[in-house]
Amino acid sequence: MKVAIIMGSDSDWPILESAVQLLKRYEVECEVVVASAHRTPDKAHAFAAGARERGVEVIIAAAGAAAHLPGVIAAYTTLPVIGVPVNATALQGMDALLSIVQMPSGIPVATMAINGAKNAAIFALQILATAHPQLVKALADMRTAMAKEVEEKEQRLAAKL
Numbered sequence: 001m002k003v004a005i006i007m008g009s010d011s012d013w014p015i016l017e018s019a020v021q022l023l024k025r026y027e028v029e030c031e032v033v034v035a036s037a038h039r040t041p042d043k044a045h046a047f048a049a050g051a052r053e054r055g056v057e058v059i060i061a062a063a064g065a066a067a068h069l070p071g072v073i074a075a076y077t078t079l080p081v082i083g084v085p086v087n088a089t090a091l092q093g094m095d096a097l098l099s100i101v102q103m104p105s106g107i108p109v110a111t112m113a114i115n116g117a118k119n120a121a122i123f124a125l126q127i128l129a130t131a132h133p134q135l136v137k138a139l140a141d142m143r144t145a146m147a148k149e150v151e152e153k154e155q156r157l158a159a160k161l
Helices: 010-025 041-049 069-075 094-101 117-129 134-160
Strands: 002-007 029-034 058-063 081-085
Touching (some): 002 010, 058 117, 069 081
Parallel strands (some): 058 081
């Protein structure tokens, strides 16, 4: 199982690091690349076009500002692409969100919330689970753990009241 994570700048790493950590917890290999849709377009093209041959099954693409990277990546591959808009400008990520979510018909990018790398990783796991049955139980266990955590938080709050 392999997920590729591409970001337009290394300044996006603090947002994406949690996604890599989560994927590795479920024994998913992660390929991490910095490539810009505008400054290194040939590198971005080569990354996307060769991803399937490198064993990549899902791509998470993050970008701020104009945020063309997820769409450019999706244009060069038929692999599922998950876009993560990054809060990198005075517009607090809204520019990136709108750029990623408004893809033209025929070149979809699944778009997460601004700085939503953790959900991108979970969505990647869900996609991988369609071909890797061991992830089905792991995802169910993750949801059970989340529910337990909410209950524990409620109990702690009730104890304070």
